[in-house]
Amino acid sequence: MTPERRRRFWGWGWEGEGPAPEQQQAIARLLAARFALPELRIAEPPRLEELRLPRPRLRPPTAIFSDAPYDRAAHTYGKSFRDVVRALRREFTHPPDLVAFPRSEDDVRAVLDWAATAGAAVIPYGGGSSVVGGVEADVGKRYPGAVSLDLSRLDRVLEVDRTSRAARIQAGVLGPALEDQLRPHGLTLRHFPQSFEFSSLGGWIATRSGGHYATLYTHIDEFVESLRVLTPTGTIETRRLPG
Numbered sequence: 001m002t003p004e005r006r007r008r009f010w011g012w013g014w015e016g017e018g019p020a021p022e023q024q025q026a027i028a029r030l031l032a033a034r035f036a037l038p039e040l041r042i043a044e045p046p047r048l049e050e051l052r053l054p055r056p057r058l059r060p061p062t063a064i065f066s067d068a069p070y071d072r073a074a075h076t077y078g079k080s081f082r083d084v085v086r087a088l089r090r091e092f093t094h095p096p097d098l099v100a101f102p103r104s105e106d107d108v109r110a111v112l113d114w115a116a117t118a119g120a121a122v123i124p125y126g127g128g129s130s131v132v133g134g135v136e137a138d139v140g141k142r143y144p145g146a147v148s149l150d151l152s153r154l155d156r157v158l159e160v161d162r163t164s165r166a167a168r169i170q171a172g173v174l175g176p177a178l179e180d181q182l183r184p185h186g187l188t189l190r191h192f193p194q195s196f197e198f199s200s201l202g203g204w205i206a207t208r209s210g211g212h213y214a215t216l217y218t219h220i221d222e223f224v225e226s227l228r229v230l231t232p233t234g235t236i237e238t239r240r241l242p243g
């Protein structure tokens with residue numbers, strides 16, 4: 001059986017992919033020369049077995065939740081330089097206690113309801129490409145625990161309106177899968193941030209991202225007509241009007 005392709009828990013990209021050792025050496029030599037350093041040591045990426053994750057303070061109440069070490073480690077950080085450095089130093093001090101993987105709106109609602117009862121913090125997680133600590137579960141002692149709400153299973157284009165050139169799309173879809181679903185309709189969202197491969201529609205909207213690989217209309221704001229947002233106290237839906 002082919003093992004499932006997994007994203008790295010400590011940084012950008014897929015496990016087992018990236019520059020080969022000799023390419024890494026060449027990059028190190030280039031950087032050492034550029035910054036006049038006598039030597040550059042290439043850090044070994046962490047292995048899951050090496051991590052000392054704090055014990056989860058919450059128990060998974062249903063099968064939507066996971067407390068598996070890989071899931072907790074993979075949702076500890078975003079993808080800034082600081083995040084990768086901490087991961088390479090094996091510093092996983094504040095992983096989420098649980099990671100939830102909803103597949104439907106009802107699942108999201110169930111997670112929020114359970115968290116409200118348990119008093120737990122919930123942090124939405126799209127592609128996890130935040131560079132400003134936006135997905136970190138360092139929520140302080142006010143909460144008995146934290147849940148990372150991974151929206152990657154909400155990844156479908158639900159409806160396409162060719163006449164208005166509009167689509168209703170779930171928030172967790174990553175850039176490439178979103179474009180793959182629009183392409184058969186002869187459409188594109190035309191939003192291309194540099195993190196396109198590993199960032200989500202919901203993350204783009206939450207952070208008001210800029211897609212600088214396109215020209216003229218580059219911000220996600222320009223393409224959003226309407227939002228349906230589940231919050232801990234109810235659902236907000238705005239009217240579908242052109243962005």
Ligand SMILES: Cc1cc2nc3c(=O)[nH]c(=O)nc-3n(C[C@H](O)[C@H](O)[C@H](O)COP(=O)(O)OP(=O)(O)OC[C@H]3O[C@@H](n4cnc5c(N)ncnc54)[C@H](O)[C@@H]3O)c2cc1C
Nearest residue numbers: 126127128129130134193194195200202203204206209210
């Ligand atoms: C290599 C690299 C290149 C980048 N290039 C760009 C660029 O070109 N332009 C740019 O603007 N940014 C860029 N960024 C930053 C980042 O990719 C963007 O902020 C992106 O919009 C985040 O999307 P995400 O799905 O990864 O969100 P995440 O990192 O998962 O989350 C970001 C924030 O949004 C919240 N959130 C996520 N999904 C939802 C949701 N469905 N509902 C409510 N809240 C949600 C999270 O809780 C968090 O606070 C880059 C980052 C990297 C690492």
